[in-house]
Amino acid sequence: MEDKSHSQLIAEFYVNAGVAAIPQTVVRHAKAVITDWVGCGVGGANVESTNMVKKVFLEPGPCAVFCGAKAPARNAAFINGSSSHALEMDDASYDAGGHPAVVILPAAMAIAETEGASGMEFLSSVVWGYDMMTRVGRGIVPDNAFERGWHPTAICGIFGATAAAALLMKLDAAKIANAFGIAGGFASGNLECYQDGSLTKRLNPANAAMGGINAALLASTVYTGPKWCFEGKHGFYRSYTDDPRPERMLENLDYSEYAIELASF
Numbered sequence: 001m002e003d004k005s006h007s008q009l010i011a012e013f014y015v016n017a018g019v020a021a022i023p024q025t026v027v028r029h030a031k032a033v034i035t036d037w038v039g040c041g042v043g044g045a046n047v048e049s050t051n052m053v054k055k056v057f058l059e060p061g062p063c064a065v066f067c068g069a070k071a072p073a074r075n076a077a078f079i080n081g082s083s084s085h086a087l088e089m090d091d092a093s094y095d096a097g098g099h100p101a102v103v104i105l106p107a108a109m110a111i112a113e114t115e116g117a118s119g120m121e122f123l124s125s126v127v128w129g130y131d132m133m134t135r136v137g138r139g140i141v142p143d144n145a146f147e148r149g150w151h152p153t154a155i156c157g158i159f160g161a162t163a164a165a166a167l168l169m170k171l172d173a174a175k176i177a178n179a180f181g182i183a184g185g186f187a188s189g190n191l192e193c194y195q196d197g198s199l200t201k202r203l204n205p206a207n208a209a210m211g212g213i214n215a216a217l218l219a220s221t222v223y224t225g226p227k228w229c230f231e232g233k234h235g236f237y238r239s240y241t242d243d244p245r246p247e248r249m250l251e252n253l254d255y256s257e258y259a260i261e262l263a264s265f
Contacts, residue, residue, distance in 0.1 A: 005227045006249050010135065011176035013253050014167060019124045026258040030123050033130075036091055036265050037084055037101040041066040044086030049199045053082045053206070063110040073110035074210045077161075080106035081206030085153075091263045096130065096156060097137030097145070099205065100263060103157030104129035106209040108164035111216070115168050125164040127260050133160030134259035138248040139230065140241045146191070150240055154189030154204035161212025169216055179215045181225020184236050186211035 004012075044050055045066035057079050058065065061072035066083045070076070084090055085102040092099050108129060112122040136159045142152040162183040166176045189204035219225070230236045230246050237244030 005177070005232075006230045006246060007177040007180040007225075008173070008227065009250060009253065010132065011173040011180065014128050014132075014163060014176065015173045017124075017128065017255065019120055021255065022124060022127060023258070026127060026261060027123060029258075029261050029263070030126050032265075033091060033101055033260060033263055034105065034123075034126065037105045040087060040090045040102070041080055041084035043089065044083040047083075047086045049202050050079070050083045050086055053079055053203075063113045073114050074213050077106040077110045077209040077213055078206040080109065081209040082202045085202050085205045091265050093130075093134065093137070093259070093263045094142065095137055095259065095262050096134040096160070097140060097142040098151070098153030098156065100130050100133050100153075100157060100160060100260075102205040103153060103208045103212070104133065104160040104164050106206070107161035107212045108168065111165045111168040111213060115170075117168050121168060125167045127258060128167055129160040129164030130260035130263065131160075131258070132163035133157050134262065135249040135251075136160075136230070136236075138251070139237060139244065139246045141243045141245060144241045144243045148240070148242070149190045149192065151189035151191050151201065151204045154208040155187045155240055157205060158183050158187050158208040158211045158215070161209050162215045163212075165213050165216035166219065169220055171216065171220055175219045175222070177227070178223065178225045179219035181227065181229040182218050182223065183212060183215035184225065184229035186215060187236065187240070 057075040063076035090099045090102045108125045136156040166179045193200045
């Protein structure tokens with residue numbers, strides 16, 4: 001029997017997770033993460049860059065946008081990702097490769113609304129979204145990716161957004177693994193904006209949040225993504241870092257750790 005890939009093993013890990021088994025300390029931290037993200041989103045809702053994004057992406061839809069408007073799920077995720085990263089006050093996790101909330105939560109919130117998810121389903125998707133981004137971040141070695149010009153928040157975060165969206169859509173393990181493979185083709189975001197003060201850093205998490213939703217939606221139709229998307233010959237790690245450690249993705253694949261607790265404010 002052919003060995004299972006990292007994406008397949010991790011997808012099975014999430015599908016087999018019991019929501020009721022998530023410790024209450026983790027639930028409390030997840031609530032703090034969400035509260036902090038909302039504050040960042042409200043704070044950045046009407047800065048100049050967010051208003052420009054709204055001119056392009058704001059159109060009628062069912063999903064809440066900071067502050068007071070509504071848009072289609074993918075548009076809402078893009079606007080909210082840009083808004084909540086605008087003030088640079090969002091949460092951070094070195095292990096995850098940057099700022100998890102501004103990628104994972106815009107995707108999770110939009111899909112939770114469209115799917116009519118319960119509060120606990122939403123919280124659970126956020127917990128596993130942080131877990132996935134952290135697994136990818138540990139494997140990429142964020143410092144090295146950063147030196148090469150990649151924005152780890154975006155290129156690692158898209159996989160967390162994909163996990164959260166796919167779980168809220170109740171995709172099975174095979175489809176979630178495909179969603180990760182599809183997301184690998186969407187992963188992008190560079191930091192040349194640091195050289196001239198241009199605004200694109202605020203778009204990187206927005207694009208990743210929207211990309212995570214797109215990956216999950218495509219996978220829901222049985223669209224396929226590469227099985228070995230992380231550790232393969234032309235996979236994610238060979239493309240984005242000089243020091244890949246894909247084996248780190250499979251550490252603590254036993255519910256002994258909840259990576260969301262590593263996020264600081």
